[in-house]
Amino acid sequence: MKKKQAKKKNLSKKKKISEVDAFRNIEKKVPSLTQKSKQSSGIPKYVADRMARRIFFTAGIPTIMGMSVFVISYIIVTRNIAEIPPSSTIAISALFFLLGLGGLSFGILSASWDKEPGSFFGIENIPLNIQRAKAAFKPASQNFDEKK
Template identity: 80%
Template sequence: MKKKQSKKKTQNKKKKNYSETTAFANIEKTSIPPTKPKRSSSGIPKYVADRMARRIFFTAGIPTILGMSVFVVSYIIVTRNIAEIPPSSTIAISALFFLLGLAGLSFGILSASWDKEPGSFFGIENIPMNIQRAKAAFKPATQNFEDKS
């Protein structure tokens, strides 16, 4: 058993210590050349995403902010004895604004044009085409292939 241990010690002594310059000198020669990133056509282009974000800000953001501000305005009116507002009407009006914001979110996404040009102001003509795109995105890939041929 002692002989085996002595062999291990001699093997460790045979290893050479390389300096950093010699250890990494050939790394550039053995590395894989960089490849060009492949463009994916499945994502939403940036100009379309920006257009969607602007529409969502106006059609969903403003009603959502109004929905939150209903509570603040109602509180101010009740605490200053300007009017007596029942809590159920405050909740109903706030819920109405939140539902309007939810509808605005859907409208903002579906009404955005996928063309380079921005399209019309409201973008109502783009809604049916974008609904078809959304339906096609949820179909299996084989079914999409069969539909095209």
């Protein structure tokens, strides 16, 4: 039992760092983190905003329509306006959801990376953005070799 008490005394004798010194050490480490974040190549805000707008129209609207198919079909069937088979409701809804999925890809790939917005549809940006996406998934060493 004496050995256990001796260990507890040694733990209490550890060097205590004052709060001022602890915060000084943190402040010394922070600039190195901000330097790394400046070097990272992410999507600029104006490009992300442009992508979000395109995605809203090309994916959001078809997705909302895909959900509304169920509501409209329910209203038509319950009021005895027409007899709609459930399979056609599901097929039409699935078509709208697939259209929304295609619109999601189109919205991302058609956005211009220039400061000025591109054309209305942005079809000319798709091949360039596909190349950028392929380059992003290559290992860093391959990207470095291609630049030489």
